[in-house]
Amino acid sequence: MKPLNLLKHEIDKCVRCGTCRSTCPTTKVLGVETASPRGRVSLVSAYSSGEIGLSETYLKHLRECTLCGACRTNCPNGVDTVSIFASARAEAVEKQGAPLAASLAFRGLRDPGGIVGMGLKLARRLQGLLFKDASAGAGLVSRFSLPLVGNGRLIPPLAGTFFLDLPEVRAYESSKGAPGEAGKPRVAFYAGCGVNYLMPWVGTKSVELIRRAGAVVSVPGGQACCGMPAYAMGDLAAAREMARKNLEALESSGADLIATSCATCGHGLKSIMPELLSDDPGLKLRAEKVASRVRDISELLLNDLGFRGAGGGSGASTVVTYHDPCHLGRAQGLREAPRELIKMGRGTVLKEMKNPCLCCGLGGGLMYTNYELSMEIAGKKAENIKKSGADVVATACPGCIIQLKDGLHRAGVQTEVKHVVELL
């Protein structure tokens, strides 16, 4: 990642035209200039030139950005707003340090078997005491007001057994393929935190589909968090350490391709891992080689493995609408592949909602730094989902799934939320 002082030319490219304002999810809710991409670029420009300091107000406006990238995509001058905002956050953390809770969590997420993994196993035992089921099994709500959780917030239950601890997954750890499988493509599956701790069934279904599409699957040990939450919060030291761990784990798998069912992890491994390791030319080269083999599950199945559907669909009866995760549609340019998979689902028909690529409000750590704003953005998404009349909203990112469930629950909308692979 380039430090802020090397992004002056990028900041200066902004001609203050305001085209980006209409696409920004935070401008849509707050409506003020300081909550717009143009306003944020101006604030970072003023900070860089020493006109303003590292004040709480400056940081608040910076942290209200979801890093969704809609402004970058729609800027006629090609201003790389996301790099500007991410570098500004990193500089703030470098000068002030990361918040203690985030810093401890990121330290733990470097090793799923380490302190955070153990802490989550303990939390799994306590979750029944602290939380109760919300309507229709959509998630849990707290019985009392708890720090970080608050009243009425819908959170996903921790999995009974984490994906990487499942015996059938452990058996895949160093799978080189059974006799007779020589010549088949070898795919390493990268789980990421959402699939590992919260949605292991998305991982097992993904592995099953990859195998059905004719590849040999391994699930390499030593996987860490993809580093994107730490990167978004500006904790580059933590993000770099995770990138190095993942590089080693994925390199040693020896696989032809690397698949993930998380849009954020996919973007992190494809683009941010090489960026984080770019200070060391040797590591950067190795990271670029690994990154070139990373695929989202939808592009792997359709483009690399020629998957042609589960074959169980007769008489469409489930109307499905699709939410484009920012890290898949905009960051990876993958809009058609997940929609193709939905059309191949068991009895599914795709119906588009209005503005499917509008951010759900989760990104950039907003659901932690400003939960109310993140929920107001999710409310706009919930409105579009409701108006589509769909039975199910599918997406391709565990983070978006959590946010959509919470937003729909809050808006009193009953639409089910699923990962695309669950429809196959």
Ligand code: SF4
């Ligand atoms: S970031 Fe781009 S679209 Fe937004 S005001 Fe600047 S030049 Fe215009």
Ligand code: SF4
């Ligand atoms: S990245 Fe998204 S939330 Fe942030 S300023 Fe740009 S459009 Fe707004």
